[in-house]
Amino acid sequence: MQTKNNLILSDKLNLLNKVVLECVQVNGEATIVKKIINTLIIALKADFGFSFFHTENQEFKLLYKTASTPYIPAAPRKEGIVSRAFSTKIPQLVADVENSYYVKADAKETMSSVAVVPITYKKHNYGTLHICFLKKHNFSKEDEELCIYAGNSAAQAITINRFYSQLEDLVKERTGQLEQINKNLEQDKVKDEAILDSIGEGIIATDERGTVIMLNFQAEKLIGLDQKEAIGLPVDQAMPLYGEDKRLIIKQKRPVFKALGNKRKVKIRNLLLSKNNGRQIPVSITAAPIILNGKVIGTIQVISDITQEKAVDRAKSELISLASHQLRTPLSAINWYAEALLKKELGPLNREQLRYLGEINNANRKMIELVYDFLNVSRIELGTFNIQLSELDPKEIAQNVIKELRPAIGKKRLQLRENYNKSLCKIFADRKIIRIILQNLLSNAVKYTPRQGKICLNMGLQGKQRRKTLAIRVSDTGYGIPKNQQNKVFSKLFRGDNIAAMDTEGTGLGLYIVKSFVDLCKGKIYFKSEQNKGTSFYISLPLPSQKIRLKTLDKK
Amino acid sequence: MANPKKPKILIVEDEKSLLMVLSEKFRREGFFVHEANNGEQGLDSALKNKPHIVILDIIMPSLDGLGMLKKLREDKWGNSVPVLILSNLSDPQQIEEANGWGVIDYLVKSNWGLDDVVKKTKETLAKSYQTFFR
Numbered sequence: 001m002q003t004k005n006n007l008i009l010s011d012k013l014n015l016l017n018k019v020v021l022e023c024v025q026v027n028g029e030a031t032i033v034k035k036i037i038n039t040l041i042i043a044l045k046a047d048f049g050f051s052f053f054h055t056e057n058q059e060f061k062l063l064y065k066t067a068s069t070p071y072i073p074a075a076p077r078k079e080g081i082v083s084r085a086f087s088t089k090i091p092q093l094v095a096d097v098e099n100s101y102y103v104k105a106d107a108k109e110t111m112s113s114v115a116v117v118p119i120t121y122k123k124h125n126y127g128t129l130h131i132c133f134l135k136k137h138n139f140s141k142e143d144e145e146l147c148i149y150a151g152n153s154a155a156q157a158i159t160i161n162r163f164y165s166q167l168e169d170l171v172k173e174r175t176g177q178l179e180q181i182n183k184n185l186e187q188d189k190v191k192d193e194a195i196l197d198s199i200g201e202g203i204i205a206t207d208e209r210g211t212v213i214m215l216n217f218q219a220e221k222l223i224g225l226d227q228k229e230a231i232g233l234p235v236d237q238a239m240p241l242y243g244e245d246k247r248l249i250i251k252q253k254r255p256v257f258k259a260l261g262n263k264r265k266v267k268i269r270n271l272l273l274s275k276n277n278g279r280q281i282p283v284s285i286t287a288a289p290i291i292l293n294g295k296v297i298g299t300i301q302v303i304s305d306i307t308q309e310k311a312v313d314r315a316k317s318e319l320i321s322l323a324s325h326q327l328r329t330p331l332s333a334i335n336w337y338a339e340a341l342l343k344k345e346l347g348p349l350n351r352e353q354l355r356y357l358g359e360i361n362n363a364n365r366k367m368i369e370l371v372y373d374f375l376n377v378s379r380i381e382l383g384t385f386n387i388q389l390s391e392l393d394p395k396e397i398a399q400n401v402i403k404e405l406r407p408a409i410g411k412k413r414l415q416l417r418e419n420y421n422k423s424l425c426k427i428f429a430d431r432k433i434i435r436i437i438l439q440n441l442l443s444n445a446v447k448y449t450p451r452q453g454k455i456c457l458n459m460g461l462q463g464k465q466r467r468k469t470l471a472i473r474v475s476d477t478g479y480g481i482p483k484n485q486q487n488k489v490f491s492k493l494f495r496g497d498n499i500a501a502m503d504t505e506g507t508g509l510g511l512y513i514v515k516s517f518v519d520l521c522k523g524k525i526y527f528k529s530e531q532n533k534g535t536s537f538y539i540s541l542p543l544p545s546q547k548i549r550l551k552t553l554d555k556k
Numbered sequence: 557m558a559n560p561k562k563p564k565i566l567i568v569e570d571e572k573s574l575l576m577v578l579s580e581k582f583r584r585e586g587f588f589v590h591e592a593n594n595g596e597q598g599l600d601s602a603l604k605n606k607p608h609i610v611i612l613d614i615i616m617p618s619l620d621g622l623g624m625l626k627k628l629r630e631d632k633w634g635n636s637v638p639v640l641i642l643s644n645l646s647d648p649q650q651i652e653e654a655n656g657w658g659v660i661d662y663l664v665k666s667n668w669g670l671d672d673v674v675k676k677t678k679e680t681l682a683k684s685y686q687t688f689f690r
Contacts, residue, residue: 328644332665333573339670340577345584368666386649 009142012043013149020153029053032157033064033129040131040150041066044115044143047134052076053127063127071110073130080104085118086125091147092116093139113137117147121155129154202303208296210235210256222283222303224276235301242272242280244383255287259299263289273303282310314382321378324371331371334364373509376436377492380516387430387520389544394427394434394459394470395420401438402457405446412451421460427470428544433517434470440510441474441537447506448499448535449478461543468543469523475536481529489527490515498531514539562588563681566607568598568624569642570616574665578611578642581670582677595619599627606633609681611673612659614643614650622650625657638684640677642668660684 019035037049050065050073060075060082076082081102085092093115094100097108107114113133119126129151193216196203202219206212212230220226223239230238235256241249249271251257258266269284287301338361340346342354349357379385402409402416409416438457445455458473481489481496488494493508500506518525521541529535565587569575572593579589590605592598594616602610610628614621621641628634641654641662651662660680663673 325644328666329571329574332644333571333577335666336574336577336581336670340581343671345581371666 009145012146015039015043016146016150016153020157029126029158029161030064032154032161033127036150036154036157037064037066037129037131040115040117040129040146043146044131044133044137046115046131046137047111049129049131051127051129052082054125060127069132071106074104074106076128077104081114081116082118082128085116085128086120089118089120091118091144091151093144093147095136095138107132113139115139115143115147117151117154119151119154119158121159124155124159126155126158200304202305204230204235204239204301204303205290205298206235206256206301207298208260210251210260210299212238213298219303222273222275222281222305224279239303240274241285242274244270244272246272255285256299256301259287259289260296263291263296265289270306282306317378317381320374321382324375324378327371328368331364331368334360335368338364370507373507373513376513377509377516380513380520385520387433389428390431391426391428392431392434393425394429395424397431397435398438398442398457398459401435401442404439405442408443408446409455412446412449412453414446414449414452415454417454417456419456419458421458423461424459425461427461427468429470429541430521433521434541437472437514437517437539437541438474440514441472441539444510445474445476445478445535449476453477453534462540469540470543472539472541473536475534477534480531480533480535481527482531486527486529490525562586563609564588564590564605564607565677566590566592566598566602566605566610568592568595568601568610568616568621569613570594571613574613577670578673581674585674585678595621595624599624602628602634602637603631607637608685609677610637610639611642611677612639614641614645614654622653622657625654625659629657638680640673640680642673 016036016039019039022035033051033053037051040046041049048066048068048070050069051063052060052073052075053063055061062073062075065073079102081092081094081100084102092102094103095113097103097111097114100108103114111132112135115129115131117129117131119128131147196216197218199216199218202222203214203216204212204219204223205214212233212235215223215227215230220230223230225233225238236251236254241254243249252261255266255268265286265288267284267286271283271285272280273283274280282305284304284306285301287299289296290298290300338357341349341357342361376385398418398420402418442455442457449455453476455474455476458471460471462469462471479496479498482498485494485496490511492512494511495506495508515525518539518541523539523541525537525539527535527537563586565582567575567578567582567589569578569591570593575591575593579591582589590601590607592601596619598610598612599619601607612621612625619627621643625639628637628639639657639659641659642665643650643662644665654662661676663676668676
């Protein structure tokens with residue numbers, strides 16, 4: 001009997017278990033309650049059942065009743081059997097409803113016995129299960145256990161269910177948020193792309209290894225590859241760059257890798273970008289590192305097509321070249337006629353006439369010099385200046401330049417020291433370039449040093465046999481270059497604020513020409529300057545090796 | 557007829573004002589001056605008058621200086637006459653080409669004063685004719 005009872009109990013528990021497991025996957029508390037009540041009714045052989053649940057504002061609500069419930073149960077009282085079930089947290093089994101103090105009058109009329117099972121989990125009182133008997137029912141121990149089990153199971157199912165639905169709500173909410181974020185991102189992306197594409201410059205972003213990760217429409221056009229083709233390529237493959245000398249720029253010298261290496265913005269002008277189709281276009285490129293938390297994570301590269309500027313620049317240089325050539329004939333005429341008059345070859349002139357003529361001649365000489373400067377600039381810019389090597393004595397050139405400057409040096413009572421190192425001998429170089437460099441540096445020193453100041457010229461050869469350089473230093477105790485303008489010294493038409501105010505003669509071309517020639521010879525130039533203390537220019541020009549010298553001689 | 561002791565010079569220059577100031581200067585310096593306005597005239601004059609020295613501009617209409625020089629060098633006499641280029645072209649290629657045709661020197665107008673040009677001419681004559689102007 002015992003075994004049979006136990007078997008029955010375990011069957012019943014199994015059934016309940018199954019129901020509870022089902023319930024976990026079921027949506028809605030009413031369904032859970034319905035299933036458990038119906039199972040309990042079968043298990044306890046009861047007649048009907050219903051369930052009250054707490055609403056959000058702690059009132060009772062009839063959540064479910066079996067179809068067989070003969071009345072509509074009213075909400076439980078405060079001091080009633082439901083309260084007792086909640087406070088004791090164990091099922092209240094009332095075999096004799098009629099004589100129970102806790103059971104309400106309406107219930108007394110419809111049932112003889114009732115089991116009120118609390119559904120509680122930890123502090124939560126979810127609600128109750130009411131299992132009702134029309135005839136009097138004596139509750140066994142087994143009944144009680146089933147009721148406890150059913151109550152706990154219902155509580156667990158509901159807890160899980162509530163947790164799931166909360167989770168679901170949360171997921172829904174989060175999904176909604178994510179969707180919104182995605183939408184915003186999508187909009188931002190479209191906006192960013194629209195902005196990037198409307199920029200006239202090509203923009204290419206790379207990662208920290210220099211691999212292309214993004215490019216705009218302009219960049220696609222410039223390099224001749226579309227996004228699909230370019231993204232993922234190393235930037236040096238996506239867009240090969242060449243220098244003005246048409247030599248391929250090696251990886252380390254490319255703006256992107258310089259920016260990555262130095263963690264600084266790099267700008268390189270006058271490069272040639274080789275398009276996918278082999279065509280080369282002149283560009284200038286700025287690459288800036290993208291730094292996140294102190295780490296370089298990539299670069300942004302801005303590519304400007306400077307074809308137009310180049311063409312304009314070239315036209316301008318050609319015009320200057322042409323104009324300069326044309327100007328030289330009338331300037332020569334003035335020069336020669338004035339010379340003949342000044343030398344009184346056509347008869348005597350009075351002092352005033354000679355003075356006036358002298359002024360005309362001086363102005364004319366300056367004009368000739370200016371035209372020379374213009375011609376040199378246009379030659380440099382058009383790339384038509386050819387280096388002509390010949391054997392020359394740099395000391396002799398320096399002394400010739402100084403001879404021409406003697407009158408000005410004497411007028412200002414300047415002290416000039418010339419130091420020619422013992423190493424200085426005849427060299428192979430371009431006479432014109434050496435002369436222009438010395439002429440500009442020395443005449444600047446004379447021009448921009450106040451009366452009785454000092455100027456010093458040092459010249460010598462440096463380095464070993466194969467790699468000799470001509471070293472030139474010109475220092476003065478002059479007005480100096482203002483600190484805030486020192487970075488512009490070699491730019492075209494630069495004139496220091498301090499000297500522009502007192503001297504109107506300079507053209508701002510001299511140092512630009514010097515720098516251009518030094519660059520042309522692959523030499524180096526730098527300077528130190530302090531305002532009102534003086535300036536020193538240092539130049540080193542590599543001299544051609546034996547091989548090149550022999551070649552030049554062969555040509556002649 | 558020209559004084560046989562006077563050095564004969566041919567100046568080929570298309571720019572009238574320059575030609576004038578050069579001719580007058582050389583006359584003052586005791587030269588017998590022949591003038592030409594372009595390469596063609598210059599070639600004719602040279603072959604006819606056989607000057608001791610030619611001063612030659614480069615950029616000129618009809619036949620330019622280098623063109624005239626080439627033709628001059630084809631002549632037996634013209635092959636050895638000393639020629640000084642006096643031009644405003646300071647293009648290294650032009651200078652090289654001129655040197656290839658056996659010119660004595662290449663003078664850039666705006667760099668050279670009148671006196672300097674005369675000095676150079678006299679030096680060249682002295683070298684070329686040894687005893688002529690001692």
